[in-house]
Amino acid sequence: MMKKIFCICIVIFLTACNSSNSGEENPADNVGQPDDASKETVRSGLNQLGFETLSGLDKNEDGNLFISPVSIWTALNMTYHGADGETKAEMEKVLGLENMDTDALFSANHALLTEQAADDEGLELYLANAVWFREDIAMNDAYQEALKTYYLAQIEPLTTADAINDWVAEQTNDKIDTMVDDISPDLLLFLLNAVYFQGDWTHPFDENLTEEQEFHLADGSSIEIPTMVLHEEDLNYWEDDHVQVVSLPYEEEETIQMQIFLPNEDTSFSEFQEDFSLEKWQEWTDALEHQTGTVSLPSFTLEYESELNELFIELGMEQAYDPNQADLSKMFEETEDLDAYISKIFHKTFIDVNEEGTEAAGATSTEIEVTSAPLEETFTMEINRPFLFTITNTEEDIILFMGSIEQPVNE
Numbered sequence: 177m178m179k180k181i182f183c184i185c186i187v188i189f190l191t192a193c194n195s196s197n198s199g200e201e202n203p204a205d206n207v208g209q210p211d212d213a214s215k216e217t218v219r220s221g222l223n224q225l226g227f228e229t230l231s232g233l234d235k236n237e238d239g240n241l242f243i244s245p246v247s248i249w250t251a252l253n254m255t256y257h258g259a260d261g262e263t264k265a266e267m268e269k270v271l272g273l274e275n276m277d278t279d280a281l282f283s284a285n286h287a288l289l290t291e292q293a294a295d296d297e298g299l300e301l302y303l304a305n306a307v308w309f310r311e312d313i314a315m316n317d318a319y320q321e322a323l324k325t326y327y328l329a330q331i332e333p334l335t336t337a338d339a340i341n342d343w344v345a346e347q348t349n350d351k352i353d354t355m356v357d358d359i360s361p362d363l364l365l366f367l368l369n370a371v372y373f374q375g376d377w378t379h380p381f382d383e384n385l386t387e388e389q390e391f392h393l394a395d396g397s398s399i400e401i402p403t404m405v406l407h408e409e410d411l412n413y414w415e416d417d418h419v420q421v422v423s424l425p426y427e428e429e430e431t432i433q434m435q436i437f438l439p440n441e442d443t444s445f446s447e448f449q450e451d452f453s454l455e456k457w458q459e460w461t462d463a464l465e466h467q468t469g470t471v472s473l474p475s476f477t478l479e480y481e482s483e484l485n486e487l488f489i490e491l492g493m494e495q496a497y498d499p500n501q502a503d504l505s506k507m508f509e510e511t512e513d514l515d516a517y518i519s520k521i522f523h524k525t526f527i528d529v530n531e532e533g534t535e536a537a538g539a540t541s542t543e544i545e546v547t548s549a550p551l552e553e554t555f556t557m558e559i560n561r562p563f564l565f566t567i568t569n570t571e572e573d574i575i576l577f578m579g580s581i582e583q584p585v586n587e
Contacts, residue, residue, distance in 0.1 A: 207286045208283055210287050214284040215284050217272065220272065221249070222246060223245060223454050225245055225270075226578050227454045227457070228491060229487060230243060231449070231450070236478075236480055239583050243525060243577070243578060244577050245576070245578060246288075248484070248540050251367075252267065253281075254305075254367050255267075259506065261503040264503070266493050269492050270488060282322060285327070286326040289305075291572060292576075294432075296427055298376040298533075299373075299374060299432060301569075302373075304330070305323070305330065306331075306367075307330070308334040308339075308340060308365070309332075309334055310363070310365070311333050315507065316506055316507055319508075334359065334363065341353065347372075351526065364508075373536065375567075377533050379409045381473070382407070385405040388401065391583070391584060393583055394445050394561075394582055401475075402474065404472065406470065408468055409468065409469070411423060411469060413464060414463040414465060415555065418440050418443060420437075420440075420555075421438075421463075423435045424436070426534070431571045432570070433567070433570050434567050435461055435566050436557075436563055438561070438563045439561075445561070449564060468554050468555075469556060472559060473529070474560075476581065477528045477585060479524075481523065483520060483522050483523075484540075485518075485520060488521060496518045499515060499517045524540075562581060563580075564578075565579055
């Protein structure tokens with residue numbers, strides 16, 4: 177008898193906006209604090225996954241790319257806890273979790289969610305999770321409890337697409353208002369994560385200084401783009417013969433910062449990006465020192481989307497995509513007739529950088545189916561050619577966003 181084909185869609189939303197969020201605070205719980213080694217494993221795994229994703233995806237039609245490592249990490253981890261056997265082992269390798277105890281991972285990811293939270297004037301960082309599941313197919317009690325306890329997930333019955341879209345729109349302040357067109361009879365489960373980031377610059381760019389300037393493209397041509405100027409501010413900066421690096425902080429506490437990496441004019445941008453690694457990022461950001469300088473930066477908006485299937489298969493997560501081998505049995509109480517496998521992982525993002533701050537939005541979905549040089553006294557950094565950037569929680573060394581800009585687009 178042919179088994180019925182079911183599917184699970186696990187969707188992780190990430191958004192950042194410049195208006196306040198009315199959502200409730202994360203609920204308090206009694207989860208213990210992770211040890212330093214566990215937090216370091218999660219931090220390094222998340223950041224490394226970001227660099228592998230940045231280097232493994234195709235750029236959009238403008239040559240740009242923008243991802244959220246924390247969103248992709250959360251999506252894969254929530255899926256990982258429902259995996260078993262060789263499927264789980266492959267995911268552990270991709271995530272860098274081979275030697276990590278499950279309880280330690282739970283507490284470290286819980287800390288990741290709660291320690292990113294902030295609600296201050298000029299900055300808001302908010303995380304929330306929700307689960308929608310078909311009530312006629314029982315979720316595994318341990319899996320459901322893990323999502324509620326460690327991922328602070330709100331559990332809801334799977335009813336209509338409108339119910340999910342309304343939740344998404346509310347959580348993202350309407351930046352993402354439609355992610356589900358309809359609910360398939362074969363759909364079993366949705367897992368959703370929302371992350372909000374509202375960031376006003378610590379040192380806002382003066383709108384009166386913004387003017388059209390040339391931006392030099394990788395092919396030797398140039399375009400005119402609105403360019404903002406930050407004049408003689410005290411910033412964290414570093415340079416050598418190959419790169420200039422500046423860190424632009426948000427709000428008074430300056431815990432979240434945008435770090436911009438601008439290669440030397442004589443350096444091939446494609447080679448520069450190919451060599452951009454977690455080790456380089458750490459080396460350059462560790463070398464930053466207080467320095468007074470002037471920065472010119474294009475204002476830009478960017479929308480990006482990509483399937484991640486081929487990327488994760490190439491990284492070694494093959495079995496999870498194979499209907500005949502995938503083992504996601506820990507998600508449900510009875511699994512005899514549920515040969516679930518991942519059919520698609522999809523990532524979509526948006527960012528707007530302007531004089532006041534940064535607005536960004538993103539979504540990651542997983543669908544599961546069955547069957548240096550010495551510094552001078554001041555510096556000038558003209559970001560008038562392709563560059564890389566990260567937006568980082570500098571207290572935790574967690575990369576929230578990262579991107580590659582070859583051709584700024586301002587719409």
